[in-house]
Amino acid sequence: MEILKILKKIIIPRSRKVSLPDNECDVPAEYSQVLAFNTSFKGLLSEDKFIARSDYKHLIEKYKRLFDFFKVLESSNLLNDYIKKHKLDEAQIIYFSNAYNDTKELQKESSIIKMHNDKYISQHLVSEKDYLDRILRECDSAILLDNEQREVVLSDEDHTLVIAGAGAGKTTTIAAKVRYLVEKQGIDPKKILIISFTNKAVGELRERINDNLHIDCPITTFHSTGYTILKKSDTQNQRIVDSGYMYNVINRYLKSKVLSNSQLVDKLILFFGSYFSAPYEGDKLNDYFQFISNTDFSTLRSDLHEYMQQIICRRDQKALTLNNEVLRSLEEVRIANFLYLNNIDYEYEPIYQYRILDANKPYTPDFKIKQGDKSSYIEHFGITESGQSNRYTQAELNKYKSRINDKILLHRSHRTDLIYTFSRYNDHRDYIDHLKEQLLQRGYTLRPKPATEVYKKLADNEENKYIFRLTLLICNFISNSGRFL
Structure with a gap:
């Protein structure tokens, strides 16, 4: 022992x-x-x-x-x-x-505590039925809480998350909960703080709780609450700046101060290269085509003025320089930006090196990449790995998949290396991850450009869309937030 x-x-x-x-x-x-x-x-x-x-x-x-x-x-x-x-x-x-x-x-x-609380709620749904039936009668005699709303009112956990859609009765539930806390739990109304996002919701809550139920608890917006806290703790007077001053402050920060924070620079480069142009979310075809026509699918390489393609004018045989690399889709832009940021030379939509007999026009794969003695083509297919897409009819989808097979067989017949990706994969990994995997398998070396170097080039270019648009985005966010104060 x-x-x-x-x-x-x-x-x-x-x-x-x-x-x-x-x-x-x-x-x-x-x-x-x-x-x-x-x-x-x-x-x-x-x-x-x-x-x-x-x-x-x-x-x-x-x-x-x-x-x-x-x-x-x-x-x-x-x-x-x-x-x-x-x-x-x-x-x-x-x-x-x-x-x-x-x-x-x-x-x-805890299973023990849950069993106790479930029993408590079940019993009080019965014992306090009459009280819960008329808890909001002063607001509207027609209001009758449903069973889920009553469970929220009776629950008294330290932190409770209630998820409900629009029009599900969140305002009603909050009003009932406040009255229950005050009348049944003996909570001082001054110790209850109700916060909402919009002035409209705050107005509805004040009408029901402050006016109809005569419960004098503070009800305000998130922004007003934050402003009050700042004002209380700040010894200097706050001032409201105009939009021009705010733009200059944010723009200067993005062009200079950010460079001292390497982690933030990495995140911004990822944001610019992958997510800055949000994909279309909607179900109207006309709106989709309008979105496409207004979308700027230019690449990082183009915006940094590192894209220089020499073409010959058919009329006078003079060499012209194109300084604007524009792609057909956001997903292709992400691929181009990935290649650029990892120092892999690429050409967008080059004419395929072998002539295709009986073809109406030359075949142009999405990308051709080179590194040392290695050379590959990249095709990105805008459907899922399992062959699905909600953009096409079934007939169009079948035709699209047939073309995919034709391209794969064409590269096999000419023994040209083809890397192909899909918009979405069965394993739920990003198509960029699959592209990276295939590049490494073929012996390509990824040499990431220094994020600070890329960001500095973006910041130094006055005409650059990234810093300009991000500045406007932040300014608009702050300005719109101020409407709720």
């Missing part, structure tokens, strides 16, 4: 023997603590209340070392000897271990 003595010194250094009034033999202090925990926990479960995590958090913190003590005894096969030696009630120790183990992780829901 030497290990037991050591454990008691390490885990519970103040362990001592005490005498229980109803028992002549001495019992360890650990067992007395077990009984104390069980009494407190059973007392909590006996109360007619919704038990929140804060109601038993102190028990978890207070008896942690005790739980560790018995856990070590059990894992060392010494628990039975310990119980027999001191003639203890094994059921008490088992109850303690099970109850503590079930409630010790506060971020998870």
Whole structure:
């Protein structure tokens, strides 16, 4: 039993023997603590209340070392000897271990507490039915809470997330909850803060809670709350700046200060290269084509003026320089930007090196890439790996898939290397990840350009769309936010 003595010194250094009034033999202090925990926990479960995590958090913190003590005894096969030696009630120790183990992780829901709370809500849905039926009668006599709304009102967890769609009755539920807290739980209205996003929602809440229910609790917007907190803690007077001043401040920050934060630079380059032009979200075909016609699918390489393609004018045979590389889709732009940022030379829509007999026009794969003695073509297909797309009719989709097969067979017949990707994959990984994987398999080396170097070029170009558009985006966000103050 030497290990037991050591454990008691390490885990519970103040362990001592005490005498229980109803028992002549001495019992360890650990067992007395077990009984104390069980009494407190059973007392909590006996109360007619919704038990929140804060109601038993102190028990978890207070008896942690005790739980560790018995856990070590059990894992060392010494628990039975310990119980027999001191003639203890094994059921008490088992109850303690099970109850503590079930409630010790506060971020998870305890099955014991859940069972108690479910029973509490079920009983009070019946016992307080009349009260809940008329809880908002002063607002509107026709309002009758449904069962889910009543459960929200009766629940009293420290943090509760209620998810509901538009028109589902969120404002109604909040008003009922506030009245229940004040009248049934005895909460001071001044200690209840209601925050919403819009002035319209705030107005509705004030009408129902402040005016109809005569509960004088503060109701405001997120922005007004934040402004009040800043104003209270700031010793200097806040000033409202005009749009020109705000634009210059944000633009200067994006062009200079950002460069000192390498992590932020990396994130901005990723944002510019992958997500700055958001894809179309909608179901109207005419709106989609309007979106496409107004979308700028230019690449990072083009916007940094590193794209220089020499073409010959058919009329006078003069060389012309194109300084604007424009692609056909956002997904192709992401591929081009990935190649550029990883130092892989590419050509967009080159004429295929072999002539295709009986073809009406030359075949132009999406990209041709070169690195050293390696050369590959890249085709990006705008359908899923499983051959689905909601942009095409079934007949169009079948024709598209047939062309895909023709292209794959063409490259095989001429022994040209083809890398192809799909808009979406069955494994849910991004198509850029699949492209990267195929490039590495073929021996291509990815040498990422320094993000700071790329960002500095973007920032130094006054005509660049990225810094300009991001500045406008932030300015518009701040300006629109101010409308809710």
